[in-house]
Amino acid sequence: MPSPTSAAEKLLLQMVDDYTEREISPEDMPMDAAGDFPAGFIQKLTDTGFLGLMLPQEFGGAGFGPEVTAAALNHIARGNASTAVTLEGHFKTIDQILKFGTPALQQELLPSANDRIFAFSMTEASGGSNPMGIGSTATREGDHWVLNGDKIMITNGGLAQVYCVLVKTAPHELSVFVVDQDMPGFSFGKREDFIGLRGTPVGEIVMDHIIVDNDHLLGKVGDGGRIGDSAHDDARILMGAVLTGIMEHDLKIATDYAKERKAGDQPLTALQVTHRKVADIAMRKETTKLLFEKAAQLKANGQPYSEEAAMAKAYGSRVAVAAGDDTLQILAGYGYSREYPVEHLIRDARAMEIAEGTVEKMRSAIATAEFNK
Template identity: 35%
Template sequence: MEFALTKEQEMVRKTAREFAEKEIAPIAADIDERAEFPAETVRKLGALGFMGMTVPKEWGGSGMDDISYAIAVEEVSRVCASHGVTMSVCNSLVCWPLMKFGTDAQKEKYLKPVASGKVLGCFGLTEPNAGTDAGSQATVARKEGDKYIINGSKVFITNASKSDVTILFAMTDKSKGTKGISTFVVDSNTPGYSIGSIEKKMGIRASIQTELVFQDMEVPAENLLGKEGQGFKIAMATLDGGRIGIAAQALGIAQAAYEESVKYAKQREQFGKPISSFQAIQWFISDMATEIDAARLLVYKAAFDKWKGRPYTTSAAMAKYFASDVAMKATRNAIQVHGGYGFTKDYAVERFYRDAKITEIYEGTTEVQKMVIAGDLLK
């Protein structure tokens, strides 16, 4: 068993960290405060190949391994979780299903521009009444000749208003339940496609989530991704990989909280000594470090499973469940270490705490991850 990263993976970490610290860190607090989408740094990340890392070169990506991808999301999220989710969505939720289920023509037209960082993509699954119950799709695609007419709406769609490509789920045959759901790849400039309201959020404020509304939107039949009725399967398989990205995001947030806590504990003096000399603080630090290390092993293990072509549904669910829990604990305790200062916006741990919460919710809540794990163990 080998726990060391390859030199290539080390270089990815170094590069992602350097980019995050030099380009993103100076703006992270400000874009959070103003809930501003960081178009310029996102564009730069794309140009460097961070939006389609594991996509093969012939389709505009880099052919990188999944551990490197997890490392990149971790490093970027360590500085700004909003950039982290923007990346995770493009890599896991847009490039991956196009790579896995797309025809060559679809890959040429939609995968290449996203993987090479020229445009962003989004993943339209969630609806007002189809959250954890993603199978209850109210968006309907009716086939008419060589096209589908799509009506309905989506909510909480990350990157939506900034995307050129949408992976969209809709019901093609309601009588078949989840087996009546199909997937489409849709141009955002299709007539009938519109952006609804922008969500105002507690955390990941510099990422953008909006409603999508479709009114008699005509989508050519050639834009069906996979086969009719395969949509639910595609959604679930895609989210398996997405969970590795979100787990890596949670890991990065936790790591940042830990590092800020160590730094602060050494500087801050009370009773004439640095607070790091008190056992109460030491226990926070040792708990954080231990749990983060355990989370990292789970995240990299899930990424490794995916890269090696092994089943990874359960390892990805475990990684997300655990890493998001660790992110919550680490950020909560980081504020405790900082005391009153940690409750103010003068210290980054306040942002980390708000950013961590979503990792327990999106791409499958913690409870869903447990259902997935138990489902696998007890089958």
């Protein structure tokens, strides 16, 4: 008999596969074309309990650990990467409230994470990888804080109802506060029109004199940089899982097509040029899978995982673009057509060379970690 934990994981992934096949995959192409998710889509996802997948059971969630959470997003991304990234943005935010929020704040906010989407916002017009350059501020007034500023390019921006925001509490001091869309002074700004992951809303929030209590501060004053790094680390594991899912999608398209298509009298499967491309896609997929699974395992075991998470995303995003390119080449004209999903898989993968820290920043982080060993 399998252990209850592994049996639950198996049952979860079986349900995720079933739900993805019936409810999520069919929306992949329409979401890309529309640049949005269809009406009722997020509600169905919520009703099926996906938002609470990694939320501890004491807050009404399912309490699955980092490895299963990453595996679930990997399976969803095989059919629809945008939906997996929307969940990634939600989960990484919950993670930071679990790590840095006070018990009172967790009790106040986290039960609602089962049916409200959460988002983490760092980027401003000054850049995403330059946190000290941000202009948003929190000013202490008596026993509360007053928040002002614009945050842009937020994964789930406009969709989420709860936001962790990185602000300056002093000229060289970063802190993170939690704000709710219902707070006076909160408003939404413009939504981005990105070329990939078009089913994931990415948008702006504007804070105009939002007053929050001190208990809406995550960690301590000045912990903003540390919390931001932690959010990146958690997101990067999940992005590795999403990128693996994209490459699995590529591989299925490439192999299905190669089995059916003939070049002259020979099927594409008989050509060495096809072998090379399919083998490369498979190796890239498998390597990224090992990287994100290792990072998730380290996280689950309470060990440092920052470097491995950066590797999963930095490596996975570059090779996922290449895997899409090889898939496109196997399908040739059909691959270049919008009628087939290959071209949008390339655009989806390309987003992750930038989001949650550019690949250049990842490499710096990895190299620094190696120098420090």
